Amino acid sequence: MAAVPNDLLTVVPRGARPWLPGVLGLAVVAVLLGAFFYAESEWEVGVLLAIAAALGLAAPRVPLLASAETAWRARPRLFAWLALLAALGLIGLFREEHLALLMLATALFHIAACMGLNVQFGYCGVVNFAGAAFFGIGCYTAAMLAGHAALPTALIFVLGGACAALIGCVLLVPVLRTRGHYAALVTLAFGVLFRSFMEVNDTFGGPQGVKLPDMTLFGWALAMPPEWFGLDWSFYVNYALLGLALVAGLFVLLSRLERSWIGLALDVVRLDETAAATFGVQLTRWKIFAFVLGNFLMGVAGAMYAVMIAFVAPSSFTLGDSLILVSIVVLGGVGNQWGLLPAVVIVMLVPEKLQFIQEYRFLLYGLLVIAILLFKPDGLLPRRLRRYGTEEAA
């Protein structure tokens, strides 16, 4: 979370329960999300989308909704914990719904990957249009190591990230030397290159792809339905929990990073390179840091995703998939980790829920994205400017 601005702090209701509207707001979001997973018929999905749109548009104008936002901003830690609890509650509620859990886990792994992009894009201003390629490197690393080496699963996840970071280093020189469109082109080219390389390379499964075996994480069989509390669970619960743990962990890490002097240095590099250099901030060092860290996170997310889907093929890592990752970041509000949540719902879950209109679903989804960017050009939840002096108060 960005630091809490002064003017917002003063609006915090001084009543007995200032957190109440915040809790209510969170409950509404959780209920909406839960209902969205349950919704099957056309009109259910339509009504839910309409409610969500109405709430989003009305939020700044209705006092109660606005105070919910204020409460979230006033107690970011408390509400992060509550959000985690709400997510756990949803997972518990859906314990037998395979598809809902699969979608939830897919969304969580993509949020984690987008957090990596956010470090590059949102914090440091390094463009990367090859997100799917780094995600894919993580996937392929997991597939290769799981198939041919007897390594612990946790190590495979880390190595997935490490490989993505390492291979990403090939791009360091061009990324550092180019700016704007040119940097975008360099990463675009890398994304295309990655896919072609995987297609012609038989060692990595060729165009047909490779299968992953079932995995066990510290004795926890990921592909088996767990037997907790004597209830029936879908085996996708394991992956949803894994994804939630990853996202929660990254959230803590990145919030701290953002508030630290590292986050400050990254911000300066993004906002004004000349000024940054004048004040002795090493541009090269921080760009490399952001690029490598971002790729690492995407690789880790990819490795976990591959273990869940149990199959990787080059056709899952096209330019279109890279653009999906970028559009999640842009739609949510560049640099704001919370923004990824509504964005991932729109970009990844809505098209799935629109299966009933078949070949027209991408059209509708495209219109939705255009409409959002027309009315909210900074994304759904734009990142606030940091202000010093208020941090301690929060």
Added chain:
Amino acid sequence: MRIRPAFRRLAGAVLCSLLLGQSAAFARETVKIAFIGPLTGGISAHGIGGRNSAELAVQLRNADPNAKYTYELEAMDDECKPNVGVQVATKAASDKSIVAAIPFYCSAVAIAAVDVFHKFRMPMVVWAAVLPEITYGNDYQEVNRVSSTLINQNKVGSKFLVEQGYKTWVSIHDTTDYGKSMHKYFAENLPANGGKLLAEFGVGSDQQDFTAELTRIKELNPDVIYFGGLTPLAVRVITQMDKLGIKAQFQGTSGIFGDAFIKSLGAEAEGVFTTYDMPPVEQLPGGKFFLDAYAKAGYKEGFEAYGPYAFAATSLLLDVIEQVGPDRKKVIAALRDTHGKDSIVGKIEFDDHGQNITPMTTMYVVQDGKWVAWGESDYASGKRKLKNL
């Protein structure tokens, strides 16, 4: 006042039952099946053609007064991406109201998602994907396929040409999965049939110049050039063969079949031989019926290469459901027990892996600017001769 609505309702019911022919139609239970294919993206034409054909089979069945159930087809889009395929397969398989599925055009998607069907114990019949491993890669009772694998056309084609008197071959194939698999099964089958493979050339699927390969081939002087790849590449190879004066007979695979090949080559196409996994649609047992019904249904899009298979797979599945009821376990057992079942693509015969082994591979030759089934061509009757014989 109270009588009126009740009366109206009664009259409505009577009218409805008159219209539908029998009141039993009311009691029909609705049964859902899923169709999965690429409905968006580069090859969506094939997916939509398959979907229309499957839908047609369902409509025809629903119009049949003797059907025990009313069927509903839920079409899902896999975008030809394995991860999306796993997702929609999970969606179909975990939905208990869906009894069975007609999935997959893309082999990569099929390979990734067969596990899902196995895990959830959902019966399915693949309608188009051709890679052998989909049925033979695992021992899954749930997985069946009406379309042929690419093994058969290589077996049939090489055997036939050896019988015609050819002795030596050279293989050119593109290095995509399609071309490589084609070559693999060709090279496996040729020696068994008594032919000899002199050399193999893997070429890029967008390669323009083949002078190097063809010069070497001219030295080797084979009777036949085998080609595993798609139309554009084949056109370039044949044009350059003629320039270099190579006289070998050209043997293609399903990848070159289609009007585009003849249009691009003109007279040079004469006498090109290929195998393709379907007899001409008009010659299929129910081909004419299918063509008429499809035209009557008024779909905007064509049914494309695998539409008849989608129709046959759906009809087969509906027959089985009629027979044993909408119960996944029973459908799995009854589907695997399909032997000598009539369909519009010929008799369907599943082996112990659920693969349809009725040979549908048909040999074609270009005659006067048209693909003609071998048996009906002037080449078979002896009026014309293939090259090098």
